[in-house]
Amino acid sequence: MQKSQPDQLPYQHIMDASSLQLIRFKGFFDAASQEPHRHGFYMLQLVSAGQGSHRIDFREHPTVHGQITFLHEHQVHQVLCYPEDGWMLLFDQGVFDRLCRTNPQLDGVGLLDAFSATTPVYAGEDLVLLEKLFALLQLEMENGEPLLLLEKYLAILLHHANACYVPAEGRSEVVSQEMQLVRRLKKLVGEHFRSERETAFYASQLGVPARKLNEYCKRATGQMVGQLITDRLLCEAEALLAVTDLPVKEIAFRLSFNDSTHFGKFFRKHKGISALNFRTKHGRTV
Helix, strand or coil: CECCCCCCCCEECCCCCCCEEEEECCCCCCHHHHCCEEECCEEEEEEEECCEEEEECCEEEEECCCEEEEECCCCEEEEEECCCEEEEEEECHHHHHHHHHHCCCCCCCHHHCCCCCCCCEECHHHHHHHHHHHHHHHHHHHCCCCHHHHHHHHHHHHHHHHHCCCCCCCCCCCCCHHHHHHHHHHHHHHHHCCCCCCHHHHHHHHCCCHHHHHHHHHHHHCCCHHHHHHHHHHHHHHHHHHHCCCCHHHHHHHCCCCCHHHHHHHHHHHHCCCHHHHHHHCCCCC
8 A cells, every 4th residue: 555644545556567467365354444434446345254344435335145236436445354255356547438439338437436426236136147157267367368358357347247236226227318418517626625615516517407407316316416516525524534644734724624613614514523522432542
């Protein structure tokens, strides 16, 4: 894991510096992963035996038999306990971009929606198939097959993993012009959430009325635009509080709040805990 400065979140990168890496859980242990860190890669994870637990963006999730998890680049991750067996498939931005270009039906949908809440996804009857695909991919990697061939296995794995995804209540997964617009909205939120909090800004950038944008967003994600922005702000605030030694005043400044009092009220309103207590809870000094 790349060492960080006190005011930076530590980043973890693919361990062998390749574009795609497959790791078997069985007997695997990485001490650095037990500390909160950001991912510098995407990860598809399947648990095939035993159970464990991990935190994703500071929310704890058990990992149990048959469970599928997809982690996006830049998410904050922390392993609390490794499961007995399973697979982790790590790949970089270039691989992900090619995957989305050649498989547009997967782009931003289900597990691959960077703004969807991480919810348990279970393989069910597809577990045996997914295990076979992971094993075949491992064999091809050991045989030194070219990356483009390995990426085809990745696409097949993600296709079957995504078939196990069940949208949250109130969400639509239909790929349409509306969905394409919402994807553009999500990208804009990711770029501007620190400084732009008003729906009107994003509506203007996308060339649609704010009322319509909220309508499309609600249909596609189950949330209004303002909630997407708030969730992104909270995620970044939690990461900065829990992993860095930045003063709360500096965190408030980085997130474009008028002052630390305004930031504190915002955090408590949405999280039910003060920023300082949240920091203490995660082992950082106030």
